[in-house]
Amino acid sequence: MAKTDDDALAEAYNRALALEKAGEFDAAAKAYADVLALDPDDHGGASVRLASMKRGDVPVRAPEAYVTTLFDQHADVFDKVLVEDLGYHVPMLLRQRLIGLSETSFERMLDLGCGTGLTGSALEDMADDATGIDLAENMVEIAHEKGLYDTLYVADAVDYLDDNDDDPFDLIAATDVLPYLGELEPLFAAVAKNANPAALFCFSSETLPEAEFEGRSYTVGGFQRFAHTETYVRQALNAAGFTCIEAGDIIVRHEQGLPIAGHLFVARKQ
Known part of the structure; x- marks a missing residue:
């Protein structure tokens, strides 16, 4: 240009x-x-x-x-802004839930939308082998510097999953990915193709009062992030061959001092 x-x-x-x-x-x-x-x-x-x-x-x-x-623009200050300023603690919430479910040992973990490695850091001791995927090259470079992953790719999550020829995974995490997706079926189907039988698929989502969806399964909220109804997420999981183990209510982050409501899903490949 x-x-x-x-x-x-x-x-x-x-x-x-x-x-x-x-x-x-x-x-x-x-x-x-x-x-x-x-x-x-x-x-x-x-x-x-x-x-x-x-x-x-x-x-x-x-x-x-x-x-x-x-x-890419916010990579250098991402950890500080997200954790300290916005109160984002979903990776640690996920760690706590996995411990609560006695699911703490995985051979192969995939971290979709890995960013600078916040989830990789939270779950580092739970996986023998960890792969991270993110669209933003600057974020992946920071994750690489931290040494949290055995393999890192700069790629779209669905594109990577569709093309992946490596062994399937036992744990697939996608913390703070759904707020950038409306339609979930492509991601969930791609995850299912890369998950071992009984593998866990764990992810966070944001939600809004029912009236704001205006009859839709997903919408874009006031902070330019996608929100999904719990019913839609559960239906999409089931269609992809996952059983939803739990969908806990969480505060995903804060925006302008306001708590953003969401869910932490843990699902198992059927």
């Missing part, structure tokens, strides 16, 4: 964001349409912001370019 295009895109995005923050959602929607015309790959997540404002269709997932850009 030429510099003038970069300048035009930045100007259009900043204009749209200012209108959104001012509560002028109709004008912001038109401005985000301009952004998408300049950047069809949607590095800034305009489509997600439109859905969040109820001014656009709910996409089936966050754009890959948006997720990659978002996390």
Whole structure:
């Protein structure tokens, strides 16, 4: 993209964001349409912001370019922001649940959306072999520096799972992955293909009051993250060949001082 295009895109995005923050959602929607015309790959997540404002269709997932850009930009401060500022402790909550279920020893673990390795660190002593996958190269580099994983890949989770020829896994974790996905069936089916019989699939999700879903199985909430109904998640798990062991209520994180409600799912491959 030429510099003038970069300048035009930045100007259009900043204009749209200012209108959104001012509560002028109709004008912001038109401005985000301009952004998408300049950047069809949607590095800034305009489509997600439109859905969040109820001014656009709910996409089936966050754009890959948006997720990659978002996390690459914040890689250096990710751990501090997520843990200290947003109160994100899902990896440790998962560790506690696995201990509670007496599931503490796995031959092969796969960490989807591994980021900088927060889940890898929390579960490091539970797995003989750990593989991490993330879209953001800068995040994967930090995870590599920590030495938590035996293997690391920069890839989309579903793409990796569809192409994987390595041995299947006994534990597959996906903490903070679902907030960037709407439709769950592709991920869950791909996970099932890479899971040993009786393997555990553990992941977090966010939810909202029922009225905000407007009859849908998933939607985009006010903080530009996907939320799913518990019923939909359970149905998707069952369709993929998993039995849901539990879906515990958790506080996933805090946004602007507000607790974000969600669930911690533990499922077993049938």
